[in-house]
Amino acid sequence: MKLMMFENGGEARLGVVAGERVTDVAACDPSLPATMIALINGGADVLKTLADMIPGAPESAILKLADVTPALPIARPGKFVCVGLNYAAHAAEGGHDIPEYPSLFPRYNSSLIAAGQPVIRPTVSDQLDYEVELTIVIGKGGRHISEQDALEHVFGYTIFNDVSVRDYQRKTKQWTQGKNFDGTGPLGPVVVTPDDLPSGASGLRITSRVNGETRQDSNTADMIFPVARIIAILSEFMTLEPGDVIATGTPSGVAHAMKPPGWMKPGDVVEAEIEGIGILSNPIIAEG
Numbered sequence: 001m002k003l004m005m006f007e008n009g010g011e012a013r014l015g016v017v018a019g020e021r022v023t024d025v026a027a028c029d030p031s032l033p034a035t036m037i038a039l040i041n042g043g044a045d046v047l048k049t050l051a052d053m054i055p056g057a058p059e060s061a062i063l064k065l066a067d068v069t070p071a072l073p074i075a076r077p078g079k080f081v082c083v084g085l086n087y088a089a090h091a092a093e094g095g096h097d098i099p100e101y102p103s104l105f106p107r108y109n110s111s112l113i114a115a116g117q118p119v120i121r122p123t124v125s126d127q128l129d130y131e132v133e134l135t136i137v138i139g140k141g142g143r144h145i146s147e148q149d150a151l152e153h154v155f156g157y158t159i160f161n162d163v164s165v166r167d168y169q170r171k172t173k174q175w176t177q178g179k180n181f182d183g184t185g186p187l188g189p190v191v192v193t194p195d196d197l198p199s200g201a202s203g204l205r206i207t208s209r210v211n212g213e214t215r216q217d218s219n220t221a222d223m224i225f226p227v228a229r230i231i232a233i234l235s236e237f238m239t240l241e242p243g244d245v246i247a248t249g250t251p252s253g254v255a256h257a258m259k260p261p262g263w264m265k266p267g268d269v270v271e272a273e274i275e276g277i278g279i280l281s282n283p284i285i286a287e288g
Contacts, residue, residue, distance in 0.1 A: 001051055002278075003156070004190045005036055005075070006068040012075070014039060016054050017190055020065045023054055027061035036073050036191060037243045040139050040155050047193070070115040070189035073158055074137065077245040079238075080107040082133075082162060083230055084175065086223050086249025093257040102225050102233060105175050107162075107247070111185040118285040119163050120183030121266055128184075128264040128284070131162035131250035132208040132272035134201055134220050136227060137191055138244040143235050150231035153240065156191040157201045159280040160247040161208070161272040163264075166256050186272070186282045187245070197276050200227040205275040206251060211268055218251030220274070225249075 002017040008024065014034055015022040025032050032050060033039040039046060084103035085091040091098055113119065121128045139155025163185065169178025198204065201220055208216040225233065230248060234240060255262040264270060266286040273279045 001047070001193045001196065002190050003036060003039070003073070003193070004188065005071040005073050007071050008063070008068055012071045015063075015068070016050065017065060018054070022063050022065050022068055023057045024061045024063060025050065028053055028057050035075075037075075040137070040242045072112055072114045073188045073191050074243055074245055076109045077243055078241050079244040080109070080112075080247070081105075081234060081244070082107055082179065082247040083225065083249045086225055087218060087251040088222070088224060089218070089252035090250055090254065093252050093254070098224060102230065102249075103175075104234075105179055107185055108180050110182055111180045113183055113186050113282070115186060115189035115280050115282065117186070117282060118183065119161075119186060119264070119270065119282045120181070120287050121264065121284055122165060122181050123287045125165045125167050126263055126265070127166040127256070127261070129164045129166050129255040130208050130210065130215065130264060130270050130272070131164060131254060132206055132216055132274070133160045133162050133247040133250050134204070134206060134274055135160040135187070135248065136231070136246040138240050138246070139242060141239060141241040141244075143239045145231055145235040145240070147228045147232040150228035151194065151200055153231055154194055154227065155242070156193045157197060157277060158188055158191045159272050159274050159277055160245075161186040161270060161280055161282065162247055162250060163270075186280055188280060190278050192277050202226060204277070207273045208253070209271040209273070210262065210264060215255070215262065216251050216253035218253075222251065223248060
């Protein structure tokens with residue numbers, strides 16, 4: 001099932017996407033969860049109830065996808081953890097060895113934006129880069145989750161564009177400042193449940209484009225640390241909770257590795273696409 005949060009009349013609402021249409025869940029049954037996080041907390045039974053309801057949804061609850069405004073699928077994740085250097089070719093293009101343990105850093109809620117909202121190039125830098133990433137939404141929390149059981153803890157998968165301000169990222173060995181400028185974290189627009197994708201979302205083509213030019217083109221099967229391994233590693237040291245978000249790293253082809261660097265600039269449009277999930281598209285504007 002493909003799910004999204006969208007705005008209609010100024011209110012964020014939960015929807016189920018099929019083709020070019022989205023079904024407004026609250027318009028079908030006000031007793032069902034009104035947000036993605038409420039749906040996650042409702043568990044498998046509520047998700048099944050929602051799936052069973054959709055085929056009989058009244059026409060009044062069905063909207064054209066093109067007519068709705070995407071909202072963040074998880075508005076304020078309790079934790080948003082990013083994995084760095086998770087594709088060997090990307091590690092190499094940045095001058096790094098293939099890691100034996102993943103690089104980890106946080107994304108803060110103030111950096112996040114929905115699909116279609118503008119990515120903001122800050123006044124302090126012109127080194128604005130893109131990074132398409134398969135992203136996990138945790139459904140069932142836990143600690144010390146085994147790799148064997150890890151996929152049972154996944155609610156779904158979405159897309160993140162880990163837009164990076166490269167000169168700030170390199171000010172220290174920690175990357176946090178370059179990864180958390182306001183308006184640089186596009187997320188969404190949809191969350192796809194695992195039953196609609198290969199196990200661990202492996203084997204999916206993952207690409208990015210700037211103004212229609214393909215920059216990154218790889219496959220999620222090339223991740224050094226696959227989804228189950230990432231969940232197991234993170235749960236060794238912290239409790240994962242429903243609604244937590246984990247971005248799994250980006251493939252090669254980023255702007256800083258181009259000669260000359262292909263930094264994004266105001267007026268550009270960046271698209272992040274993952275097979276079976278969809279396209280996350282955002283314009284670039286200058287900080288006002």
